[in-house]
Amino acid sequence: MRLSSIAAACCLAMSFAAARAATPPADVAALHDIAVAPSPARIEADIRTLVGFGTRHTLSETASDTRGIGAARRWIKAEFERISKDCGGCLEVVTVSDTVSGETRIPDPVEVVSVIAIQRGSADPDRVVIMSGDIDSRVSDVMDSTSDSPGANDNASGIAGTLEAARVLSTHRFNGTIVYAALAGEEQGLFGGRILADHAKAKGWRIEAVLNNDMIGNIAGINGVVDNTTARVFSEGTRVTETPEEARARRFTGGEVDSPSRNLARYIDRMADRYVPNLEVMMVYRLDRFGRGGHHRPFNDVGAPAVRVMETNEHYDRQHQDLRTEDGVTYGDTLDGVDFAYAAKLTALNAVSLAGMAWAPPPPADVGIEGAVTADTTLRWTRPPATQAPGLAGYRIHWRLTTEPQWTHSRYVGNVDTYTLENVVIDNYFFGVSAVGTNGAESPVVFPGAAGSFGGYAPTP
The missing domain is CATH 2.60.40.10 (Immunoglobulins)
Structure with missing residues (x-):
């Protein structure tokens, strides 16, 4: 009887051990390393380079090697190619473009050219997660393509974060594909995002997530708050592509706050809690800031999960402003308005989220x-x-x-x-x-x- 009890206890212990062994680990060790890998110094260098092009307005100079959006996008492409060389050719660097005309902010024909770097997954290459930033900048007059427009935070910070995420993640291999996108034409009407969304559809990409980074470097808000420990993630609720039949089902079963974009935002929030030191995510249940827009929206427009990642406290004197000083107030989006360590922290948030999804199996x-x-x-x-x-x-x-x-x-x-x-x-x-x-x-x-x-x-x- 005693031997039977011992045997039963051993079997029970073995079954518990087997159960524990069958449960995957709660943490992915490599994600802790990824979270501390982004470099403020490299991000600062990239932002300084982008600011140095004078203006990156969508309608600006394209032939110069030193000024305008043409020089900026060629430098971005060369930087992606340098990163690819360092990882043995792991990135496919291409441009995605189309000619836009007849629009309010692009009346005459202009080629809108975005630069993307594709890190193809080993098991499921058509399952894609995307990190994006915007190349272009602007001053007070949205049609002014010649005045100096540094765009240090809006949005050299997002481009620098995307480049740095590529440097960090290109040292790893993933099941799914990661796309690093430098999108053009945002200030003139979100054209780069629309063009890439069409490209993704034509290529048969199954977009699992788009993380659009638009202003990730400012910590001092116009409200007087200085905060380097929070980030906002904006996500839309009900899909704009929902059919009447789907709307009727949702009315009776719920789902208004559980679109894939909302659950992508929840995912990013959990990744911050688990892997990124000293960072809290504020989930904002709205497509974007009140009445405003960003480059994730074209992906939402075709039904893809997409969110905006950005700073929590904006400073409007440093957005879309001519460089000037009036009544003792300095206006303009210059380097002194960017906190490079904070930009690195938000880059880390993107990197762990992208890596986590690309390493994970596809969503059920x-x-x-x-x-x-x-x-x-x-x-x-x-x-x-x-x-x-x-x-x-x-x-x-x-x-x-x-x-x-x-x-x-x-x-x-x-x-x-x-x-x-x-x-x-x-x-x-x-x-x-x-x-x-x-x-x-x-x-x-x-x-x-x-x-x-x-x-x-x-x-x-």
Whole structure:
């Protein structure tokens, strides 16, 4: 009898050990290293170089090697190529362009040229996460293409962060593809983003996330607040591409605050909490700042998950201003308004988020839910082809009260495609599912139904 008890205890201990072994690690060690890798000095050097082109207005000089947007984009392309050389050719550096005319801010034909660097994934190269910044700058008159327009924070900081993220992440290899994008034409009407969104569709990219970085270097707000420990992430709610049928389903099942863009914002917030020292994310439930726009919007317009990452306290005297001093007030977007260490911190936030998603399996597809008039809630999803998720360990179920901004409860359920939460009533919570890799990397959470879908998997060849 005693031997039986000992044997039973041993078996129980072994089963607990096996369960623990089956659960992926909570942390990805490499992400801690990535979080401290971005260099303020390199970011400062890049911003100084970009400011040195005088103006980067979309309609500015293109033939000069020292002034105007043409010189700026050629330097960016050369910098991406230098980074690629250092990693043995791991980046494909290309330009994506189109001619724009007949627009309010581009009346005559202008070639809008963006520069992108593609770090292709080894297992699922058509699954893409994007980090972007804007090349162009402007002064008070949006059509003034000749006056000096340093654009140190708006948006040399975003371009410098994108270049630095490429330097850091190009030393690693990922399952999914990372695209580093320097977009043109933002101030004239978000044209670079629209052109790249069309390019992505033509190439068959499955966009999992767009992190648009527009002003990531200012810590002193016009409100008098000086803050280098927070960042804002703006995300839209209901998809603009939602169909009437999808809207009707959402009315009865929820999802207004669980679009893929919203759950991308929650993902970035969690990555800050876990990996980026001394940084809090303020999630803002709005497409962008009140009545304003940014280069993530063209991707939202085609239904892709996309957010804006930026400083928390803006200084409007340093945005879209002629260089001048009036009544003792200095105007203009100059180098002295940029905190390079803060820009490096927000670059780190992007880098860990991009790496986390690119290392993780793809977000679960076809997530469904049932449980009306029962005590239990059941979630179902489809798993990807094995070739697209070679490191898939399993899935995690998430839930939260409907008034909570962040997921508060979760349970790792293993490599299954359905799971029932007993005595968790569907009426009282919102639910979601994420995919987890054997290395601990986890996808964003996917809310059930069309309202929360990140899209499907690539077809099996």
